[in-house]
Amino acid sequence: MATCWPEPIVSVQSLSQTGVPTVPNRYVKPAHQRPVFNTTQSEAEIEIPVLDMDDVWGKPEGLRLVRSACEEWGFFQMVNHGVNHSLMESVRGAWREFFELPLDEKRKYANSPDTYEGYGSRLGVVKDAKLDWSDYFFLNYLPSSIRNPSKWPSQPPKIRELIKEYGEEVKKLCERLTETLSESLGLEPDHLMKALGGEGKVGASLRTNFYPKCPQPQLTLGLSSHSDPGGITILLPDEKVSGLQVRRGDSWITVKSVPNALIVNIGDQIQILSNGIYKSVEHQVIVNSGMERVSLAFFYNPRIDIPIGPIEELVTENRPALYKPIRFDEYRSLIRQKGPCGKNQVDSLLLSR
Ligand code: OGA
Numbered sequence: 532m533a534t535c536w537p538e539p540i541v542s543v544q545s546l547s548q549t550g551v552p553t554v555p556n557r558y559v560k561p562a563h564q565r566p567v568f569n570t571t572q573s574e575a576e577i578e579i580p581v582l583d584m585d586d587v588w589g590k591p592e593g594l595r596l597v598r599s600a601c602e603e604w605g606f607f608q609m610v611n612h613g614v615n616h617s618l619m620e621s622v623r624g625a626w627r628e629f630f631e632l633p634l635d636e637k638r639k640y641a642n643s644p645d646t647y648e649g650y651g652s653r654l655g656v657v658k659d660a661k662l663d664w665s666d667y668f669f670l671n672y673l674p675s676s677i678r679n680p681s682k683w684p685s686q687p688p689k690i691r692e693l694i695k696e697y698g699e700e701v702k703k704l705c706e707r708l709t710e711t712l713s714e715s716l717g718l719e720p721d722h723l724m725k726a727l728g729g730e731g732k733v734g735a736s737l738r739t740n741f742y743p744k745c746p747q748p749q750l751t752l753g754l755s756s757h758s759d760p761g762g763i764t765i766l767l768p769d770e771k772v773s774g775l776q777v778r779r780g781d782s783w784i785t786v787k788s789v790p791n792a793l794i795v796n797i798g799d800q801i802q803i804l805s806n807g808i809y810k811s812v813e814h815q816v817i818v819n820s821g822m823e824r825v826s827l828a829f830f831y832n833p834r835i836d837i838p839i840g841p842i843e844e845l846v847t848e849n850r851p852a853l854y855k856p857i858r859f860d861e862y863r864s865l866i867r868q869k870g871p872c873g874k875n876q877v878d879s880l881l882l883s884r
């Protein structure tokens with residue numbers, strides 16, 4: 532893996548703050564990747580499913596709802612998810628304050644492509660690639676042995692404590708969801724957790740995304756189309772500004788987030804483990820000229836050093852194994868070289884028949 536970026540890193544936030552009237556060429560996407568803003572009335576009414584988790588946990592009908600959301604959308608919003616609402620607001624607010632710090636302060640945490648940990652502005656190390664209109668901060672969270680306190684921001688003063696508190700709550704939510712996903716696939720509640728490598732061995736990381744105002748949002752993307760490489764993602768969206776779009780056939784559905792909801796999406800590893808029953812669906816982020824946007828993506832991932840392939844019970848005569856097994860560290864390093872690339876990475880594991 533490369534240890535430095537192929538080109539000097541430019542903070543998109545600083546670029547935006549200079550008041551550039553046009554988007555520099557390296558952020559201008561080819562025409563077929565540019566976002567479509569004027570959706571028709573009927574498309575505008577379609578929404579990703581919203582699940583009240585009080586109706587899901589431990590309820591057979593709930594398992595059916597989860598299953599259909601994961602098969603059809605790969606995404607759903609959760610209300611009554613159990614994570615404290617004021618904690619959600621505080622941790623997002625603390626990250627907002629972090630991004631408001633002077634560039635020199637943030638640059639103390641500048642990241643490199645070997646671990647991605649820290650403050651950065653690009654995904655992938657392909658030279659001359661078109662870049663996304665965003666900055667981010669990436670932190671390893673689990674297993675706790677890989678936590679590196681010197682990589683965690685020290686400003687604003689309360690941020691470290693808030694990240695820890697939020698991380699603990701979301702980790703518990705992911706454990707509960709893992710059981711639910713397992714049961715919704717017709718497996719024993721602990722089957723999926725075992726397949727991910729077991730509690731205490733699974734990985735998790737947090738990426739806080741910062742999408743600055745953009746003078747020409749129609750030419751670029753805050754985050755290019757991708758599916759998440761890991762297991763389950765829990766997204767805490769901005770409370771005021773939308774931007775996340777989920778692929779539905781040939782169109783993109785802009786998610787209207789419900790107040791205090793968390794958004795779940797299935798990552799490539801669950802698609803692989805479920806033998807393609809559950810889908811890691813492509814998504815992207817659009818930006819706008821009036822408001823900056825902050826989101827926190829908590830990635831819950833398999834243990835890095837075991838092969839991840841379709842769960843045996845989900846391989847049948849009618850549904851032979853679709854994917855060849857791969858270790859998550861290997862998979863992740865491929866993604867880290869290429870950056871966001873739709874579903875190309877998971878599709879490359881398809882067994883031909
Ligand atoms: C991600 C992601 C969506 C968002 O970080 O992988 O898809 O709304 N983020 O920021």
Ligand code: NI
Binds near residue numbers: 814
């Ligand atoms: Ni994503």
